[in-house]
Amino acid sequence: MAPKVLVSDKLSETAVQIFRDRGIDVDFMPELGKDKEKLLSIIDQYDGLAIRSATKATEKVIAAATNLKVIGRAGIGVDNVDIPAASKKGIIVMNTPFGNMITTAEHAIAMMFAVARQIPEASASTHAGKWEKSKFMGVELTGKTLGVIGAGNIGGIVCERGVGLKMKVIAYDPFLSEERAEKLNVTKVELDELFKRSDFITLHVPATDKTRGMISKENIAKMKDGVRIINCARGGLVDEAALADALKSGKVAGAAFDVFEVEPATDSPLFNLPNVVVTPHLGAATTEAQENVALQVAEQMSDYLLTGAVSNALNMPSVTAEEAKVMGPWVKLSEHLGAFIGQMTDEAMKEIQITYNGNVSQMNLEALNCAAVAGIMKATNPDVNMVSAQVIAKERGVKISTTTQDKSGVFDGYVKLTVVTDKRERSIAGTVFSDGKPRFIQIKGINIDAEIGEHMLYTTNEDVPGIIGTLGQTMGENGVNIANFTLGRSSAGKGAIALLYVDEPVPAPVLKKLTDTGMFRQVKTLHFDVA
Structure with missing residues (x-):
C-alpha cells in the first residue's frame, strides 16, 4: 500500500506532483492548516505531513496522528512543530535549511544597503514631492568593517558577499574553524572584539538560551558610535527597547530588522524611528526560495517514506x-x-x-x-x-x-x-x-554462529552430555520444528549456551518441561522482527 501524505499548507503544485510522481498518495489541502479541529479529525489517516508555517503540529495533533511517520517543514524554522512530542511518538521532523540560504543572505545585504543609504525614507520623501538631497546623507560600504555573528550556512554567504563588496569582514562563531575562516577570507574574532570594531553588525544565529537578547544594553555600549545593526535571523536576539534608546541617543546610527520578538509585529519600539528599515519577515520570501524549499521537502519526505533515507532531520541522524x-x-x-x-x-x-x-x-x-x-x-x-x-x-x-x-x-x-x-x-x-x-x-563471551529467526529459544547450562538430546527430543515430542540449532561453550565442562531457531513460538508447557529436567539454568523464548 502506498504511503499517504497530507499537504496542509500552500506548497507549490510542482512539489505536490513530486509526491505523486514518486508513487505516494497525496491529499493537497492548502487551507487545512488553519482549521485545527479538521486537522485533528483526519491526521490519523496519514504517514506524512508537509507544512509551512500556518499548520501547528502541536502535542495534541501529534497525539492524534497514530500513523504519522514524518513531518516535513518547507523552510528553516520549526517553531510550529512540537519536536519533543514528535520524538517521543517516533515521528521524524525534517526541515529544509538550504533552500532559502541565498535568499535570506541577499535580504540581509539588501537591508544593509538600505540602512547605509537611508533608501526607504528617501523614497518616501521623493514620492511625497520633496527633494531633500542634503537630508539623506549616507555612508559607503567599501572599506567598512562588517561584523557577522554566526558564520554558518547563511552567515557564510553574507561573509562572501561582504568580501565581494570590499568590506573588511570579521566573524564571531564558536564553531568557525581557522580553515573555514581562511576560506571565507574573514578574520575570526571574539564577540566583544566584534562589537568594538564593527561599523555594521549582522546576525545569523538561531534563537537559543545563549543567543536570546545577545544584543543587549550592555553590549550596545561596547559598540562603535554610529554602528548600524541588521537582524534577518530570528526575533528576540536583540533587546528592541535597548536598541530604540540607542537609536534615539545617536549611539546607533541605524538598524534594519526583518524579524521581531513578537510576530506578526504590529507594534515595536523600533517602529517609526528615523533610519530604521523594517520588513515583515521577508528573508525567505522570493519566488525561487519558496519553490526550492517546497520541492526539497517533497523529495526528502518521499525518500524517507520509500527508501528510509533521512535528510535534514532535527531529531534523527x-x-x-x-x-x-x-x-x-x-x-x-x-x-x-x-x-x-x-x-x-x-x-x-x-x-x-x-x-x-x-x-x-x-x-x-x-x-x-x-x-x-x-x-x-x-x-x-x-x-x-x-x-x-x-x-x-x-x-x-x-x-x-x-x-x-x-x-x-x-x-x-x-x-x-x-x-x-x-x-x-x-x-x-x-x-x-x-x-x-x-x-x-x-x-556472554561464548563464540557461536547463529542465524536469527523470528522465533528462537535460548538456554544456558553446564557443558554436560545430553543437552542436545534433551532439547531435540522435547521439541520433537511436542511438535516444535527446529530450523537451526547453535551451541557454544566457554570451555569443556564449563558454562554453555544453546540458541534454537524454531518455526513457531515454543509453548509455555514445553518450556516448563525443559526447566523441570533440571539440566538448564535458564530457558527463555525470544522474538525478533525479521521482516
Missing part, C-alpha cells in the same frame, strides 16, 4: 539513500542485538555500551546507535522506534557510550552491545555475512 542500502543489514543487526538484550534484561539499565569493530566503524554510527537502543527499548514498549528510543533512554537516565576499534579477529566488522545494570553486565555481538544476513557471533 541523516542517512542517505546510498547509506540506507549499505547499512540496511547492519541496522537490522543492531536492532536484533538490542532486541536480544532487551528481552533478556529485567533489571533497570544504567548504561548501554556499543562497540563497532572493523568496517562497520566507518559507517553512520549515530543511526546504528538509534537502531540498537530501539531494539532494547522495544522489549518493554513495542511502539518505540529509532527516533524515540534515545529520548526514552535519556528520560530513564540510561547512559549511552560508543567505541570504535580497528579490525580484530576473523570478521571484517562486528557490533558488540553491552548493557550494565546494578547486578550484572550482559553482552552480545553480531556481524553481517556476505549474503547480507545478520548473525549472532558471541553471547
Whole structure:
C-alpha cells in the first residue's frame, strides 16, 4: 500500500506532483492548516505531513496522528512543530535549511544597503514631492568593517558577499574553524572584539538560551558610535527597547530588522524611528526560495517514506539513500542485538555500551546507535522506534557510550552491545555475512554462529552430555520444528549456551518441561522482527 501524505499548507503544485510522481498518495489541502479541529479529525489517516508555517503540529495533533511517520517543514524554522512530542511518538521532523540560504543572505545585504543609504525614507520623501538631497546623507560600504555573528550556512554567504563588496569582514562563531575562516577570507574574532570594531553588525544565529537578547544594553555600549545593526535571523536576539534608546541617543546610527520578538509585529519600539528599515519577515520570501524549499521537502519526505533515507532531520541522524542500502543489514543487526538484550534484561539499565569493530566503524554510527537502543527499548514498549528510543533512554537516565576499534579477529566488522545494570553486565555481538544476513557471533563471551529467526529459544547450562538430546527430543515430542540449532561453550565442562531457531513460538508447557529436567539454568523464548 502506498504511503499517504497530507499537504496542509500552500506548497507549490510542482512539489505536490513530486509526491505523486514518486508513487505516494497525496491529499493537497492548502487551507487545512488553519482549521485545527479538521486537522485533528483526519491526521490519523496519514504517514506524512508537509507544512509551512500556518499548520501547528502541536502535542495534541501529534497525539492524534497514530500513523504519522514524518513531518516535513518547507523552510528553516520549526517553531510550529512540537519536536519533543514528535520524538517521543517516533515521528521524524525534517526541515529544509538550504533552500532559502541565498535568499535570506541577499535580504540581509539588501537591508544593509538600505540602512547605509537611508533608501526607504528617501523614497518616501521623493514620492511625497520633496527633494531633500542634503537630508539623506549616507555612508559607503567599501572599506567598512562588517561584523557577522554566526558564520554558518547563511552567515557564510553574507561573509562572501561582504568580501565581494570590499568590506573588511570579521566573524564571531564558536564553531568557525581557522580553515573555514581562511576560506571565507574573514578574520575570526571574539564577540566583544566584534562589537568594538564593527561599523555594521549582522546576525545569523538561531534563537537559543545563549543567543536570546545577545544584543543587549550592555553590549550596545561596547559598540562603535554610529554602528548600524541588521537582524534577518530570528526575533528576540536583540533587546528592541535597548536598541530604540540607542537609536534615539545617536549611539546607533541605524538598524534594519526583518524579524521581531513578537510576530506578526504590529507594534515595536523600533517602529517609526528615523533610519530604521523594517520588513515583515521577508528573508525567505522570493519566488525561487519558496519553490526550492517546497520541492526539497517533497523529495526528502518521499525518500524517507520509500527508501528510509533521512535528510535534514532535527531529531534523527541523516542517512542517505546510498547509506540506507549499505547499512540496511547492519541496522537490522543492531536492532536484533538490542532486541536480544532487551528481552533478556529485567533489571533497570544504567548504561548501554556499543562497540563497532572493523568496517562497520566507518559507517553512520549515530543511526546504528538509534537502531540498537530501539531494539532494547522495544522489549518493554513495542511502539518505540529509532527516533524515540534515545529520548526514552535519556528520560530513564540510561547512559549511552560508543567505541570504535580497528579490525580484530576473523570478521571484517562486528557490533558488540553491552548493557550494565546494578547486578550484572550482559553482552552480545553480531556481524553481517556476505549474503547480507545478520548473525549472532558471541553471547556472554561464548563464540557461536547463529542465524536469527523470528522465533528462537535460548538456554544456558553446564557443558554436560545430553543437552542436545534433551532439547531435540522435547521439541520433537511436542511438535516444535527446529530450523537451526547453535551451541557454544566457554570451555569443556564449563558454562554453555544453546540458541534454537524454531518455526513457531515454543509453548509455555514445553518450556516448563525443559526447566523441570533440571539440566538448564535458564530457558527463555525470544522474538525478533525479521521482516
